[in-house]
Structures are given as C-alpha cells and as structure tokens.
Amino acid sequence: MKKLLLYISILLLPVAAKAQGSIVSKHDTVRFELVQNKIIIPATLDGRATRFIIDTGGRNLITGDSAEYHNVEVTARQLISDVNSGSASMFSARAKELQLGPGIHLEAVPMLVAPPNNFFRELGVAGLLGSEAFSKVCLTIDKRAGHIVMSYPYRPRGLPKDDAMDIPPHKHWHPYIPIRIGGQEIHMLFDTGMDGFLNLTGSDFRKLADNPFLSIDNEGYGFLNVGIGGIDAAQPEKIELVRVAGMSFAGKCFENVVATSQKLGGNSIIGIGLLDYGRLVLDYPRAKIYFLPYEAGPTDLGEVTRIWNVKIMPIADHFEITAVFGDLGVELGDRVWAIGEIQLEGAELSELYINRLLGKCTGDICQITVGVDKDNLRVVTIRKL
Known part of the structure; x- marks a missing residue:
C-alpha cells in the first residue's frame, strides 16, 4: 500500500540539478525561530513576506499553494527519489527573487513544488531552503545565539584555518x-x-x-x-x-x-x-566546513538520543504504527486511536503533533490505544529504548 505523502525534506534525494541564482549583497545576520527542532527563518519571496525551513540536506522546495500565492512560475517536472527508494514526479519552479533578511538577495531561485500538507501548514512556512540556496555564501549556524550569519564573498574573521575540513563536491x-x-x-x-x-x-x-x-x-x-x-x-x-x-x-x-x-x-x-554542541560554519564557495564546540571534552548522549519502541506517523487520514521494536502486541499498520487520554480521531495529521504528545508522557513509558476499528481497541504500553 503506497500513499503519496511528504513530511520532511530529508526524504528528498534528488535526481536532477539546476544552477543557483546570483547573490548581490555582502553580509547579513538573520535570527531564526526553532520550532519542533526545525530552523525557520523569515524571508521575502517575490515581494511578499513568508518563512522557510533551513534544510541543509534537502532541496529548495515550495508548496503548491504557496507557489500560487507568491506567483512563482511553475515549469517542468523532475523525477525525485526518496529515503525509502520510492520515487515520484514533481513540478519544478523558479522564484524571481528571494530575500533573506535585509541584505541577502537570491535571484532566479530554482525550487521543487510539493503538494500542500499539514507539516508545512502547522509550521507556517512556504517550504524549504536547501544547501543549493546558499551555494555562494558562507553560512554560520549558531543555535545558542539563535541566528544564522551569511557572509559573502569572504568567510567570517577569526576562523582557525587549520581546523577547516573539506566538503566533497x-x-x-x-x-x-x-x-x-x-x-x-x-x-x-x-x-x-x-x-x-x-x-x-x-x-x-x-x-x-x-x-x-x-x-x-x-x-x-x-x-x-x-x-x-x-x-x-x-x-x-x-x-x-x-x-x-x-x-x-x-x-x-x-x-x-x-x-x-x-x-x-x-x-x-x-x-x-x-548544533546543540557547537557552532557550525558551512563555507560553500570554498567547500570547507568548521565546527566550533561550545564546550571542550567528551559529551555523553546516552539519554538524549533514546527513542520510543514504536514509530507513529500519519498515513492517509489517520495515524498508524510504522515501525516496531520487540514484541509489544502491536503490528505494523495498526491504527493508533489515542496517546494517553488524547484521542487522535479528527486530529491534525502531523508527525509534529505526535511528537508533542509523546513528549508529555511521564518518564520512559506511555500508553497508546490501537485497533483495526473502534470495536476492537486495546491499550498497549510503549517504552523508551
């Protein structure tokens, strides 16, 4: 059973490439908002204010409704592969001008066009900006400071050149x-x-x-x-x-x-x-990367990287179990009707919503209600691994 859905751009592994537009400004600092661990920056697209997620591993992407609102020209189709080795044909688009902060201007910006979806609506964004949007900029991401510094054409001062690492083309x-x-x-x-x-x-x-x-x-x-x-x-x-x-x-x-x-x-x-552990500098024009740790010494991630023993995601018009670790009495594809006391029927179909509910569970356990229909429900206890 295949459902054509798009939730985050790490799922987009491209087949075709296009050239990036020109940058006419020199330097700027843009404050970002961190929402559900997504870096969101303000922008102006073809003269209208909007917001984008910064996604260094993805492509420039705009939803179809946002493309229509901003009068972005939709052009040809591209074949796009995803993280599960699936694929789909998507339209391409080209924005005339994208302004990031008061100073950085991108012209003739290529984008993919995605169907409207709840993930982007909930975050209030028009789409994604991938690394290709910053190909002529040195990008410094400082999560603690809550801002991104874009430098053109030079890298920021004070960087230890001997610490630079090459970025493969x-x-x-x-x-x-x-x-x-x-x-x-x-x-x-x-x-x-x-x-x-x-x-x-x-x-x-x-x-x-x-x-x-x-x-x-x-x-x-x-x-x-x-x-x-x-x-x-x-x-x-x-x-x-x-x-x-x-x-x-x-x-x-x-x-x-x-x-x-x-x-x-x-x-x-x-x-x-x-980014929780240091400032990252992506010097795209010179294909270099720098990592400047906030603290010296080793960091133990044993607690912060734990995950739940099930994965719950929106599929079609409901939520399902999409992954299971161990024998829990649930099956792949089981519908999830509730997390704790919160009923999911009619809820906004968003993985962010599920993450928020699981984040409210006390300790390392949580109860979920699953079943093929309302007449065959059962309560299952899930745990953090």
Missing part, C-alpha cells in the same frame, strides 16, 4: 562531513532537516560491523520515514537500534550515541542535534 551542495568511529572514517550528510543526532544506512552499518565501538541494542522492523513514494507495509525493512560507544567530529567526542540503522536511499545522516 555534490551537485546540490549537500555537506558531507567526516565522522570518525573507532579508527574508521565515514562521510555523513549533515542534515538540519533530520531530527535527532545519527542515522546509519545499512551499507555504513555493514562497514562498521567489526568495529568495537558499535553494538546492537535492539532490532525492529518497519519504516522510520514516509517518503514521497509512501511506504509498502507488505515489505517492511529490518531496523537495528545500535549504540556507538564513541565517535568524533572536528576533535569533539560524543559517547553512548543511540542510533538507528535501516536501508536508506542515500548516506548516513548527522542531524540537527549536532
């Missing part, structure tokens, strides 16, 4: 960063669109199979993301819940990192959680 300017795990180095996509800290592909998991710093904590099945091609419940993927005893990036060490490993259509991902 990519047609959409996606930043792949070197992560060291027990003597092995793997380039992973830094993706502000992915919640959490670490997600390993099956291929990288196999590369690390003999690494003493990696161990399997649990196993499950299903899907952790719903791609633009939907999911096929008849062919669930195996998921490993792994623990990385130690990993490092730019000299900063992280310990006891809980991650998931599943067959994905791209590379392993370092998510927005990295």
Whole structure:
C-alpha cells in the first residue's frame, strides 16, 4: 500500500540539478525561530513576506499553494527519489527573487513544488531552503545565539584555518562531513532537516560491523520515514537500534550515541542535534566546513538520543504504527486511536503533533490505544529504548 505523502525534506534525494541564482549583497545576520527542532527563518519571496525551513540536506522546495500565492512560475517536472527508494514526479519552479533578511538577495531561485500538507501548514512556512540556496555564501549556524550569519564573498574573521575540513563536491551542495568511529572514517550528510543526532544506512552499518565501538541494542522492523513514494507495509525493512560507544567530529567526542540503522536511499545522516554542541560554519564557495564546540571534552548522549519502541506517523487520514521494536502486541499498520487520554480521531495529521504528545508522557513509558476499528481497541504500553 503506497500513499503519496511528504513530511520532511530529508526524504528528498534528488535526481536532477539546476544552477543557483546570483547573490548581490555582502553580509547579513538573520535570527531564526526553532520550532519542533526545525530552523525557520523569515524571508521575502517575490515581494511578499513568508518563512522557510533551513534544510541543509534537502532541496529548495515550495508548496503548491504557496507557489500560487507568491506567483512563482511553475515549469517542468523532475523525477525525485526518496529515503525509502520510492520515487515520484514533481513540478519544478523558479522564484524571481528571494530575500533573506535585509541584505541577502537570491535571484532566479530554482525550487521543487510539493503538494500542500499539514507539516508545512502547522509550521507556517512556504517550504524549504536547501544547501543549493546558499551555494555562494558562507553560512554560520549558531543555535545558542539563535541566528544564522551569511557572509559573502569572504568567510567570517577569526576562523582557525587549520581546523577547516573539506566538503566533497555534490551537485546540490549537500555537506558531507567526516565522522570518525573507532579508527574508521565515514562521510555523513549533515542534515538540519533530520531530527535527532545519527542515522546509519545499512551499507555504513555493514562497514562498521567489526568495529568495537558499535553494538546492537535492539532490532525492529518497519519504516522510520514516509517518503514521497509512501511506504509498502507488505515489505517492511529490518531496523537495528545500535549504540556507538564513541565517535568524533572536528576533535569533539560524543559517547553512548543511540542510533538507528535501516536501508536508506542515500548516506548516513548527522542531524540537527549536532548544533546543540557547537557552532557550525558551512563555507560553500570554498567547500570547507568548521565546527566550533561550545564546550571542550567528551559529551555523553546516552539519554538524549533514546527513542520510543514504536514509530507513529500519519498515513492517509489517520495515524498508524510504522515501525516496531520487540514484541509489544502491536503490528505494523495498526491504527493508533489515542496517546494517553488524547484521542487522535479528527486530529491534525502531523508527525509534529505526535511528537508533542509523546513528549508529555511521564518518564520512559506511555500508553497508546490501537485497533483495526473502534470495536476492537486495546491499550498497549510503549517504552523508551
């Protein structure tokens, strides 16, 4: 069963590329709002105020209703692949002008056009800005300060040049960063669109199979993301819940990192959680990256990277179990009717809403109500792993 849904742009793994528009300004600082761990900045699109999510691992994207409101020209179609190896044809568009803050102007900005969906509506955004939007800018993201600094044509002053790391070339300017795990180095996509800290592909998991710093904590099945091609419940993927005893990036060490490993259509991902521990500088024009930790010494992530033993996501007009770890008395595809005392029937179909409800659960357990219909309901206790 496949449903054509789009929730976050880490699911978009592109097939085709386009050139980025010109930048006519020099420097600017833009304050951002952090909503449900998404970086949202104000912008002006073709003369009208709006907001976008900054998604370093995604593509420039605008919803169809926002494209119509801002009079963005819709052009040809592109074939787009997603995280579950599904695909769909999407329209392309080109915005005449995109202004970020008072100074940075982008012209002839290429974008993909996505169907309207609750994820973007709830966040109040027109879409996403990927790394391709900043290909001529040095982008500094400081989560603690709550702002992004865009520098053109030079990098910010005071950066330790000897600490610069190369960003491998990519047609959409996606930043792949070197992560060291027990003597092995793997380039992973830094993706502000992915919640959490670490997600390993099956291929990288196999590369690390003999690494003493990696161990399997649990196993499950299903899907952790719903791609633009939907999911096929008849062919669930195996998921490993792994623990990385130690990993490092730019000299900063992280310990006891809980991650998931599943067959994905791209590379392993370092998510927005990295920004909790340092300032990141993406020097796109010179293909360099800097990470400036807020604190020295190792950081234990054993508690902050834990996940629930089920994944609940909106599918069609309701919520379903899309992944399960262990034997819980629930099945992949079971409908979820309630989380705690909160009924889900008629609720806004948003993964953000589910995350908020689970965040209100006390301690490491929560009760959910599942069943094929209202006459066959049962209460199941779920836990954090």
